[in-house]
Amino acid sequence: MSTNIISYVIDNEENKVIYSKNIDDKIIKDIDQIKSDKKILFIYDKNISNKIILEIKSKLKITGHILIFKEVEGKKNNKNLNNLLKLFNLLIKNKFTKNSVIISCGGGVVGDMCGLLSSLYLRGTTYFHIPTTMTAIVDSCIGGKTGINYKGIINSMGNYYHPKRVYISEKIINDIPSREYYSGFAEIIKCGLIGNKKIIKFLLRDKNLCKRLNSKNLAYIILETLKTKINFFKNDIKERNKRLNLNFGHTFAHSIEMATDKFLKKDFLRHGEAVGLGMLCEIMLQKGKNSETTYKLTKQLLSKYNLPTSLEIPSNLKKKIHSTIYEGIFLDKKKINKNPRYISVKKVGKSNIMEINDFGALNDVIFKITKEI
């Protein structure tokens, strides 16, 4: 497969997503072309296969830059202030400057934290990102949202900072564990439902089309998802209006994640799995015939791509989990008045920002999405 490039401009600066079978050569070519002080901090997730990391490291050595390698671990719990400060200290200890380069290689956790690091260190260093989970590949790698969790609140510290380059590697995609792979499909389904019928049509066809070995189809669905996301954020970076639609499913997802992390086990649900459940909840909050059709379609798509359609919880924790999900909804960052907001999708491609003002219906939805085991 040839290389695919998506270019988009934010604040008069061009950023690129480069999708290729082999990204290593592309990275060193780009490093050669930028103005830098010849220092690179390469931060990577320890769960990525050794072979892939060794290959990138050995290519980076060819650049002749001073290289600092730092292994970290994804998992939502690690997206915290302590780990961010450790990375900061590494930059200071090694006398990195504004002209140094930070390259991160990992899922949404590593990307969000390294994006924040790159934006804060000396008010901004050059930042390249290599996403390695499907969630990161189809969603978190672009849009510039960075952040860490603090005081139990997801992304409570963060800002906007765009990686100059994002490198999507087919080799990395082929190596993603199955659960991480399918988890990302929730964000693909989300983008289709809020703004791209072509994605939904494609996903409804044979599931095998999205098998990893089917590289042409996979490239199509990934690039189509990224282009849809760019459409939603390019003129609304700070999420005042149109970009909010990308939060479809997330009012509930974040709350469900907080509750399951607290009462079940950390990373009980992957982010994408929670987004899938969140989309079902947000459709259930709506009323009307169209909503029923959209609900059925969403459930069908989630099942087809191995994503949960209910939250299985032990009976003895039901009350606690329900009330934590309920309370979490009111902490959602989209809230501007008294009531929390969510995204309603009545029909494919038609999304709206809505307020939750029927708290009885909210309770019912939480009840309906959970299943006692």
Ligand SMILES: NC(=O)c1ccc[n+]([C@@H]2O[C@H](COP(=O)([O-])OP(=O)(O)OC[C@H]3O[C@@H](n4cnc5c(N)ncnc54)[C@H](O)[C@@H]3O)[C@@H](O)[C@H]2O)c1
């Ligand atoms: N910035 C954004 O726009 C945005 C969008 C969506 C999600 N997010 C954030 O992303 C995070 C979730 O991202 P995620 O689902 O990628 O989780 P993650 O980064 O925690 O990765 C999930 C697991 O997969 C492992 N892993 C990563 N790459 C791997 C690979 N190639 N092979 C084997 N294991 C690998 C990680 O170590 C981790 O255990 C959340 O914190 C969420 O808030 C941010």
